[in-house]
Amino acid sequence: DAGVTQSPTHLIKTRGQQVTLRCSPKSGHDTVSWYQQALGQGPQFIFQYYEEEERQRGNFPDRFSGHQFPNYSSELNVNALLLGDSALYLCASSHLVNYGYTFGSGTRLTVV
Amino acid sequence: SQQGEEDPQALSIQEGENATMNCSYKTSINNLQWYRQNSGRGLVHLILIRSNEREKHSGRLRVTLDTSKKSSSLLITASRAADTASYFCATDADDKIIFGKGTRLHILP
Numbered sequence: 001d002a003g004v005t006q007s008p009t010h011l012i013k014t015r016g017q018q019v020t021l022r023c024s025p026k027s028g029h030d031t032v033s034w035y036q037q038a039l040g041q042g043p044q045f046i047f048q049y050y051e052e053e054e055r056q057r058g059n060f061p062d063r064f065s066g067h068q069f070p071n072y073s074s075e076l077n078v079n080a081l082l083l084g085d086s087a088l089y090l091c092a093s094s095h096l097v098n099y100g101y102t103f104g105s106g107t108r109l110t111v112v
Numbered sequence: 113s114q115q116g117e118e119d120p121q122a123l124s125i126q127e128g129e130n131a132t133m134n135c136s137y138k139t140s141i142n143n144l145q146w147y148r149q150n151s152g153r154g155l156v157h158l159i160l161i162r163s164n165e166r167e168k169h170s171g172r173l174r175v176t177l178d179t180s181k182k183s184s185s186l187l188i189t190a191s192r193a194a195d196t197a198s199y200f201c202a203t204d205a206d207d208k209i210i211f212g213k214g215t216r217l218h219i220l221p
Contacts, residue, residue, distance in 0.1 A: 033208070045211075
């Protein structure tokens with residue numbers, strides 16, 4: 001049973017560019033949450049998707065947007081990249097009636 | 113924003129000793145979870161304790177929850193080198209899970 005799959009694993013982008021990160025949730029999970037983790041910090045909640053709708057959102061600007069597809073997979077888009085967007089981006093999936101998250105291995109984004 | 117605050121920020125102990133990490137949080141919660149992260153990779157779910165529970169065990173892990181003090185502790189008994197990692201508490205409130213800054217645990221041989 002595959003866990004959460006994220007792609008790509010590493011990415012280097014230039015300031016001002018746009019990036020799309022992808023996540024496939026664990027089988028049986030219908031909720032996807034995205035987190036940004038800067039070096040040495042805890043994961044910061046970006047947003048959560050359920051039934052193709054954004055259910056919750058953290059304190060992130062509109063440059064961060066997302067999407068969930070009918071098969072529950074999800075994308076995170078970041079526009080107009082800043083150097084400060086360099087971080088590990090983590091996707092976590094869950095089923096609403098259970099509360100433990102299953103995390104992917106993350107996408108390491110470097111903005112230069 | 114961070115909901116939970118782990119204490120200490122870093123901890124080094126000898127292999128075989130017990131490690132205790134604490135977490136304090138600010139608002140009412142549905143449950144509290146502990147996660148482990150190795151070398152900046154994905155987080156691994158360790159244990160979940162619900163707001164109406166006071167103590168929970170899983171293998172060498174023991175978690176306590178005191179909702180009156182808004183605090184939790186994670187005890188790892190008989191530590192091993194493989195326990196070297198960062199440990200995060202995460203609180204579930206309003207159906208979103210918020211993480212603390214973590215405790216970096218280093219097990220010395």
